[in-house]
Amino acid sequence: MVLSRPASESDLSVLATSASRYVRDSLPRYKMPESSIPKEAAYQIIHDELLLDCKPKLNLASFVTTLMEPECDKLVMESINKNYVDMDEYPVTTELHNRCVNMIARLFHTPLGESEDAIGVGTVGSSEAIMLAGLAFKRKWQNKRKVEGKPFDKPNIVTGANVQVCWEKFARYFEVELKEVNVREGYYVMDPAKAVEMVDENTICVAAILGSTYNGEFEDVKLLNDLLLEKNKQTGWDTPIHVDAASGGFIAPFIYPELEWDFRLPLVKSINVSGHKYGLVYAGIGWNIWRSKDDLPEELIFHIKYLGAEQSTFTLNFSKGSSQIIAQYYQLIRLGQEGYKNIMENCHENAMVLKEGLEKTGRFEILSKDDGVPVVAFSLKNKKGGHDEFVVSEMLRRFGWIVPAYPMPAGAQHVIVLRVVIRAEFSRTLAERLVHDITTVLHELDKLPPKVTSEVEENGNNGLVSKRKSDLETQREVTTLWKNYVIAQKEIRRQKVQHVYPPMNISVPPCPSIRLANLLANEEIARAQIGHVVSGTLGIYFDFIQTQLQGYLAGSQSLKNIDINVYYGRPLVNPEEIDGFHFKGQLYVSSESLVEVDAEEVQQKTTSLQFTALDDGCTTMGGYTLLPQDHAANTGETLQPQEIREEDKDKDHAVNNGKNLNDMDEYEERIERGGFDRDVDDH
């Protein structure tokens, strides 16, 4: 009678982990388990589950470094248990931090003597750095206004619409108004002239971006500086500039040493840079450098007596590991200027290889510039069959690549781009492989049934054309009808319910997408064309999808599907504001014949909402397919535009009065219950 209980605890040391009982039990999700499990088992279980995460190296969405030398890994691991704030206990670590600050400050041409200490601080990332920089500007402005005896309660900050979400966070958390300069098609960064126009006496600073997240382009800081100097001279204000060089800060000094964007320009008072982007360190390190001591208000610095030693600190975080700081110092001295230069040149070179490869396919338009941060941003020239960049992104995932697709910021939302970030560890082989895989995807795309029937005409053989043509005609007919209807509806709205904008009190709805959906414009819809993107403003969206589109679906033979993509950008972008919440959104209307089945089945399946969120290049998609009963209501009802108009009028009114919110609640509920269908785009 030996080994009869193979899963008993006492046998654990004998058994392989996968033979133990621990791999059989389901892991606790909500409550801490009662008893301990062996470390080997814990390791194996967690390790295996983490295999389902994407491979960091193939994540082309992110700027964040994913590979370092083993020697540096060793240093990182050795110092992972050192608490960075214990400056007294770990003086050398503090010293290394200061050296990094000094080196970076000098890299950015801070006006300093040979061995003068620079003013700067290491942070967890550029987010913290930006908040600290913003806080310094805010406090400085407040102090100035106080001295002048002027009101100091309405600070604002001017940036391009292409800023990273953390500026919006800063604005909202620290109660500063964010004034965004919209971009336009073909010019995707902040226009210095427009930015300077927006500056007023309450502007605490203008933030320029060196290396836009969207296409890697450098903003013209020099021009901004010149224009702002002039304006300052005229008005007597003293508006400074902050440069958000999160991604470009370690590129420009090495590849474009002549480019003036840093402390060489007199109005640039602080610069932040991410150590974990092209600073070539693992995630968790950023830097903020101030021009001089005067630019950092003294009252923000804490002189604390912590554990017996006096320290001056200006951070939002306190305890944290010191690994990343040591790793940054390692990279700075190991690589030196030459090493950084070589790496950045390699990145640039690989970006060019990828760019040329993409151009050669003849299907893409390149939106990124050759100069700037090594990213390649590209969009489809011709959305064959209605398959857009999101489809390409989704299909590339199957090969393991994560290539995000997202719309451009306010002013150019209708342009959708795919973006590949070239990091130091992205070698030429990988670049070539990626081009190869994209080509494969393009071929597959061509074979897919098209979304828009009219497209088939171009590809299809003769036999089909006549049949398709009638489809196309019908579709055009329907489109015209629909457009007319919407225009008519718009008229009614204008007359009847114009006064209800902003429409209703949308204070705390649970789902942003649906909330956004409520805010989209009716007027904009009027301008919508199949396959077009329109930018949204305030309005009601729900009656639109429910009554109009479905009505058309029900009545149409050829209009098989209407996709509504609500591009949920980042909050605080729009000039419109509701209850302190800003929005921007787009409505994307297209049609497709999803499958060749009878109309009823199609109706049940294919009216869908598709949401897209954009955040730091991390583009995500999801959608929601209306449940059959929603369609059932419409099935068989061949609604005439006039009839709908009548119904709609009442409904709108009710919704606008905030009385009939049932529909909205229903959707929200369903979405909360997880009724999502992430494969809406899977044709």
Place this chain on the structure above:
Amino acid sequence: MVITTTIPDSGEHLNSTFASRYVRTPVPKYKMPANPIPKEAAYQIINDELMLDGTPRLNLASFVTTWMEPECEKLMMASINKNYVDMDEYPVTTELQNRCVNMIARLFNAPVGETDTAVGVGTVGSSEAIMLAGLAFKRKWQSKRKLEGKPYDKPNIVTGANVQVCWEKFARYFEVDLKEVKLSEGYYVMDPVKAVEMVDENTICVAAILGSTLTGEFENVKLLNELLTEKNKETGWDTPIHVDAASGGFIAPFIYPNLEWDFRLPLVKSINVSGHKYGLVYPGVGWVVWRTKEDLPEDLVFHINYLGSDQPTFTLNFSKGSSQIIAQYYQFVRLGFEGYKNVMENCLESARVLKEGIEKTGLFNILSKDDGVPLVAFSLKDSSKYDVFEISGSLRRFGWIVPAYTMPPNAEHIAVLRVVIREDFSRALAERLISDIEKVMKEMETHPIRVSTKTAHVTATIDETQDGDDGGKKHIKKSARETPEEIATYWRQLVARKRTGVC
């Protein structure tokens, strides 16, 4: 004409690191070097310099975890290059974070159903957690006042004077007035009665500390809750409580399960806890948990839609590694309730041993309580001959980092030494520390230095820490020839000389 270029000497790979030229040239301090150096040399240079840092394991000043199991280190290293914010790319990591939040919320008795999702967020540390919690209170108070049509520009927060500096930071950066309840001798935590007295209509919340940094004592949250409930009833205000359980959050549920300090009390709306303290993870993780969704104002939450589901985020930081989150989950799963309980009991036991040892010297008053966070805070009974700062300095020579500091306002004439008992501080180390303290005390008794005024104390402290390092270095150099006692004398004289200069 071969090999005339000077670019990296060819002997580089043959030479041992210490034979290469890189250890001869001065390390760059102010400017980035122009040329690269081999990775081995870079490693060696940095590694060697870092040897002069204190040993984290012997740092008794800090609550922060300095030891983890090698299996967990492996997991951490494997995930160090994963950016925690890329929730779309790393869904499992996100899931693990959510599981941790759920586990912690339930540990704190948050009123959530069996499979409800708790509201909380992983942060870099308790500082970020406190700022987020404070911001939520501030925003909630603001919107309430706006609705009532009352002014909302003078928010304040009530805490004890024993709070950690990050509360002051929060107050200053987010423009909230910090009202501190002063301490008194013998009572080193916030007095709930006094705190409730200070509450007014502009108070966004009262912050109680579970495990005061100074003495490890738990504040009486239950009493605070009762008094505040009464006051709220009288005045019609709705002042909530935040519990800063940075160090006590992982102690109380295991050792004092019957102590009511958490969401069992109705006014407690949010709790923060440091994962990197008794959560037993390396520095860089903290947590804040809200009672319900309503306690976190929606307009502070940034929504990211990923994979069709709504992923709300509320953080001050953005990109960061995900190692610490994964390590936290490892600890929860690996140790379970039982494991945490055993660890905390061991810590308390070591604290007891240490306390008894210190008491036995007869020279110290113990200020920490037996209940609370496992730390021993003690002050000198008689500091006329020498003070705790000198003891702290002397202990450094043995490698121990034991901080000495003065108490906050109204008790600032008391200076204490504090030893934090962490998981990795074993009984053997505790006994060793006692014997080293005894040695130091013997020296002090035989070579006392007189200090005349209190002001000299403080100035001297700063000098001392710097000199302490010098002393340490000299100690290394001379130890071969001279006895430690002689060096101690020399060093003490050095300090004495400095001090007279200051005076």
